[in-house]
Amino acid sequence: xxxxxxxxxxxxxxxxxxxxxxxxxxxxxxxxxxxxxxxxxxxxxxxxxxxxxxxxxxxxxxxxxxxxxxxxxxxxxxxxxxxxxxxxxxxxxxxxxxxxxxxxxxxxxxxxxxxxxxxxxxxxxxxxxxxxxxxxxxxxxxxxxxxxxxxxxxxxxxxxxxxxxxxxxxxxxxxxxxxxxxxxxxxxxxxxxxxxxxxxxxxxxxxxxxxxxxxxxxxxxxxxxxxxxxxxxxxxxxxxxxxxxxxxxxxxxxxxxxxxxxxxxxxxxxxxxxxxxxxxxxxxxxxxxxxxxxxxxxxxxxxxxxxxxxxxx
Amino acid sequence: xxxxxxxxxxxxxxxxxxxxxxxxxxxxxxxxxxxxxxxxxxxxxxxxxxxxxxxxxxxxxxxxxxxxxxxxxxxxxxxxxxxxxxxxxxxxx
Ligand SMILES: [Fe+2]
Ligand SMILES: [Fe+2]
Numbered sequence: 001x002x003x004x005x006x007x008x009x010x011x012x013x014x015x016x017x018x019x020x021x022x023x024x025x026x027x028x029x030x031x032x033x034x035x036x037x038x039x040x041x042x043x044x045x046x047x048x049x050x051x052x053x054x055x056x057x058x059x060x061x062x063x064x065x066x067x068x069x070x071x072x073x074x075x076x077x078x079x080x081x082x083x084x085x086x087x088x089x090x091x092x093x094x095x096x097x098x099x100x101x102x103x104x105x106x107x108x109x110x111x112x113x114x115x116x117x118x119x120x121x122x123x124x125x126x127x128x129x130x131x132x133x134x135x136x137x138x139x140x141x142x143x144x145x146x147x148x149x150x151x152x153x154x155x156x157x158x159x160x161x162x163x164x165x166x167x168x169x170x171x172x173x174x175x176x177x178x179x180x181x182x183x184x185x186x187x188x189x190x191x192x193x194x195x196x197x198x199x200x201x202x203x204x205x206x207x208x209x210x211x212x213x214x215x216x217x218x219x220x221x222x223x224x225x226x227x228x229x230x231x232x233x234x235x236x237x238x239x240x241x242x243x244x245x246x247x248x249x250x251x252x253x254x255x256x257x258x259x260x261x262x263x264x265x266x267x268x269x270x271x272x273x274x275x276x277x278x279x280x281x282x283x284x285x286x287x288x289x290x291x292x293x294x295x296x297x298x299x300x301x302x303x304x305x306x307x308x309x310x311x312x313x
Numbered sequence: 314x315x316x317x318x319x320x321x322x323x324x325x326x327x328x329x330x331x332x333x334x335x336x337x338x339x340x341x342x343x344x345x346x347x348x349x350x351x352x353x354x355x356x357x358x359x360x361x362x363x364x365x366x367x368x369x370x371x372x373x374x375x376x377x378x379x380x381x382x383x384x385x386x387x388x389x390x391x392x393x394x395x396x397x398x399x400x401x402x403x404x405x406x
Contacts, residue, residue: 001377024376073356080353084337087319093339094316150336157357299341300317306342 014215019145022088030214034144035089037216042082043100043107047281049075051115052124060118067164068121074161078154085146101286109267110197112275119172119186125165127194133158134228143215173239188244196267198225229257318367320346322354325362332364
């Protein structure tokens with residue numbers, strides 16, 4: 001079949017909402033864009049373990065510690081579902097990891113901020129996982145089958161993450177003056193970076209149109225950001241803490257909250273590698289990889305020895 | 314170093330149901346594949362039994378052959394119970 005009719009058939013499937021599967025023909029750019037998007041997403045899950053892992057050993061109660069452990073373990077799982085989905089497109093896992101380590105591949109800018117107090121665990125679950133859910137739920141209908149299926153699993157698990165974070169915030173806000181201050185401080189520091197998680201404005205984002213056409217993006221960055229603000233403001237009110245944005249107010253006419261200008265210079269600076277923790281995060285990933293090399297080699301050697309023995313028997 | 318081989322994971326969610334494909338993972342051997350599958354795919358009681366198969370051992374049909382493979386079944390409506398006209402008096406058949 002010639003390329004034109006292959007392309008037509010592919011577009012037809014997209015229009016009819018029929019999923020594309022690994023062995024189906026797909027345009028090169030669709031494949032490349034998906035590899036970039038899915039691997040970026042996988043890297044974000046894995047790097048996202050680091051800021052919270054920081055607090056596992058310092059959790060205030062056993063209940064919180066068990067929850068933190070389970071959440072961080074889930075994020076590892078999410079990374080693995082997504083790496084596997086990405087590999088169905090014909091890339092090797094090792095290549096993906098090397099791209100993360102070399103800085104060629106990106107991950108979500110949010111994980112380059114430090115977790116300074118226990119309240120940050122609350123703010124991350126509430127805001128960061130909350131923003132991730134906004135982003136991810138529509139992707140359960142992504143046009144690429146393995147990606148959509150991975151997202152279904154991820155989304156099922158995320159709601160516990162957000163609820164446990166909100167519960168931490170709620171407990172702090174009902175606590176002492178000092179605890180409430182901690183919660184407010186965490187909100188102050190995480191609010192704007194959370195809004196940045198949705199990416200550049202629609203005007204500035206170059207791939208949106210093509211990605212929407214391909215069904216690997218279902219809403220624009222600004223649409224998702226608005227949804228997030230609308231959902232989160234009443235939750236902040238319920239907690240009794242204040243979102244650090246003097247321009248945040250209900251717009252009756254639009255039926256949405258208006259909000260202030262995001263500091264895009266900061267966003268692009270963090271993406272470029274100059275956030276407070278970029279170096280620390282990538283170094284931690286590299287050292288985990290390097291220090292785990294002997295385990296990978298030993299396990300491979302053991303497997304080989306065993307299979308030789310079985311063959312001989 | 315070379316990647317550990319890729320394994321396809323199948324999970325039986327409860328007794329009486331089929332094993333169903335849930336995804337894949339890397340592991341050095343079958344034992345490790347089962348343990349990793351336990352950690353990756355059954356953290357919330359999603360399974361009571363796990364199958365692991367090396368991905369390279371799976372042979373898949375070619376999507377381009379869909380027409381010759383599945384077309385012949387399409388016009389055989391008489392393979393379905395609703396094809397047959399029975400009087401209303403025959404209540405359950
Ligand atoms: Fe996640
Ligand atoms: Fe999460």
